[in-house]
Amino acid sequence: MSTMVFVNFPVKDVKASTVFYETLGFTLNPDFSDEETSCMVWDEHFFVMLLEHNRYQFFTPNRTIADNTKTSSVLIAFSMTSAEAVKEFGKVASENGGNVYKIETSISEEFMFGLEVQDLDGNTLEPMWMAQP
Template sequence: MSTMVFVNFPVKDVAASTVFYEKLGFKKNDDFSDERTSCMVWDDNFFIMLLDHSFYKLFIKDKTIADTKTQSAALIAFSLGSADEVKKFGKLAEESGGTVYSVDMGIPEDQMFGLEVQDLDGNMLEPNWMAM
């Protein structure tokens, strides 16, 4: 059995964040979505759950939600099929209101390529490709 990974992101506006992730190529699973959360599906193993702040707080007890526009909470890395797919993902993110930049790792692009992508709330994704 393959492991399924569910990343949970607190978001201020579930509807706007859902549109952002749909533009990146995620599909919304309505069976696990409501006004407080959207289940965004990348493939059979990778999902991002967009939870409004009040719903997200139920899972973190007394902790506060990080302001991911000014603080880092996590870097969620995942692989894509090519450097061009990574670039396309980044372009779609920028066109949809996200922020994208690259960190120079000193590795030639024909061996590895990745981007840092921030969503509307500052949550961080790291799409990457590596020659295997």
């Protein structure tokens, strides 16, 4: 059996965040969504759970939710089919309120390309592509 990854992100407005992620190409799974939670599906192995703060807090009792617009708590990298697909993902995110930037490395784009993509709440995804040997 393959591993499934569920990333949980705290969000201030689950409806606005759902629209943002749908625009990026995720689809909503209504079976695991409600007024406080959206289950966003990238593929059969990768899911992003958008949890309004009060719902997120349920899973992290006695801990403060980080303001990811000011701090960084985690970077979630996932592979895409090409450098062009990564660039398009970043373009769509930027056009829809996300913050997108590229970290310059010494690695040639013909071998690897990635971006830092922050959603409306500063949660960071790292779409990336790597050449296969």
